[in-house]
Amino acid sequence: MSVASIQACLETIIPPGYTAFLRTDIHRDMASSQITRLGYLMAVERGEWADPGRLPIGGFEGSDWAGLPIQDGFRAELCTWDGRVLFEGTFEHELVKENNIDIYKFYRR
Amino acid sequence: MAVVTKEYNGASPTASTITHLKHRANDTYVNDATNPVPKPATTGYAWWKTVGLYADASSDIYSDIKIYGGGDPSWTGATLYIGDETSDTYDQASGTVDGSGDEIVAEHSQVTAKTNFFTTYTSLNMKTVGLNGGGSILGPLGSPQRISKYVFFQLTVTSSAVAGSLTNATIYWRYSVTS
Numbered sequence: 001m002s003v004a005s006i007q008a009c010l011e012t013i014i015p016p017g018y019t020a021f022l023r024t025d026i027h028r029d030m031a032s033s034q035i036t037r038l039g040y041l042m043a044v045e046r047g048e049w050a051d052p053g054r055l056p057i058g059g060f061e062g063s064d065w066a067g068l069p070i071q072d073g074f075r076a077e078l079c080t081w082d083g084r085v086l087f088e089g090t091f092e093h094e095l096v097k098e099n100n101i102d103i104y105k106f107y108r109r
Numbered sequence: 110m111a112v113v114t115k116e117y118n119g120a121s122p123t124a125s126t127i128t129h130l131k132h133r134a135n136d137t138y139v140n141d142a143t144n145p146v147p148k149p150a151t152t153g154y155a156w157w158k159t160v161g162l163y164a165d166a167s168s169d170i171y172s173d174i175k176i177y178g179g180g181d182p183s184w185t186g187a188t189l190y191i192g193d194e195t196s197d198t199y200d201q202a203s204g205t206v207d208g209s210g211d212e213i214v215a216e217h218s219q220v221t222a223k224t225n226f227f228t229t230y231t232s233l234n235m236k237t238v239g240l241n242g243g244g245s246i247l248g249p250l251g252s253p254q255r256i257s258k259y260v261f262f263q264l265t266v267t268s269s270a271v272a273g274s275l276t277n278a279t280i281y282w283r284y285s286v287t288s
Binding site: 024032 | 112113114127128129130160170172173232277281282283284286287
């Protein structure tokens with residue numbers, strides 16, 4: 001990443017009976033091999049998987065990404081590029097600022 | 110964990126890490142001024158290019174490899190095409206050294222159609238490349254290897270082309286990693 005990179009993290013509390021998955025999406029310039037865009041996709045789904053680290057999770061509904069569809073859980077995607085951040089999630093969320101850091105809090109009502 | 114672009118040349122083929130996809134009138138990958146693509150009387154071709162995404166051994170698991178352009182460079186008299194098919198089968202580029210390459214749809218064993226790459230494939234419409242071997246996931250890798258299928262490009266040149274080098278255009282890979 002360049003000096004324009006930013007730091008971001010996704011955290012969740014995993015309810016009993018659910019499994020968490022994490023996928024990293026990388027966009028890389030063919031010429032420079034520099035990473036130009038990063039996406040972190042985290043999902044929580046009801047059920048148990050023996051080796052969830054080996055399972056790529058699918059993208060948002062309607063997308064053509066291959067992978068495990070999330071049907072009874074939620075997913076959140078955080079993309080960073082050019083020092084910018086885009087955040088999407090399938091749950092309601094609120095944005096709060098703590099110590100000059102944007103924190104998106106997802107919750108089920 | 111390093112992930113790089115390799116270009117494949119020769120009969121075997123030989124894989125070389127590239128920093129430019131240099132279109133040439135020969136089956137070589139080097140980024141210099143030798144073997145320039147000649148300006149044709151009507152239409153001519155650079156020798157087709159075979160590239161792939163290549164990764165070191167690691168515990169990472171790869172999926173969903175795609176490729177797209179960073180915008181149409183609007184080259185005068187020159188268009189970059191991508192073969193509609195990707196494949197694990199390699200077919201060496203052919204043509205006349207310092208002349209025209211063979212046209213990819215007519216001569217490549219894996220390609221039956223081609224598409225204008227930069228005007229078609231963008232961050233909003235990426236081309237699915239697929240994994241080496243055709244599965245939905247690949248990894249962990251015990252040794253360095255090509256992780257994508259081969260992707261085939263060919264530059265088409267017409268008589269309206271302007272002598273000299275084209276401006277650089279950008280090509281991006283996109284892939285997912287779990288670990």
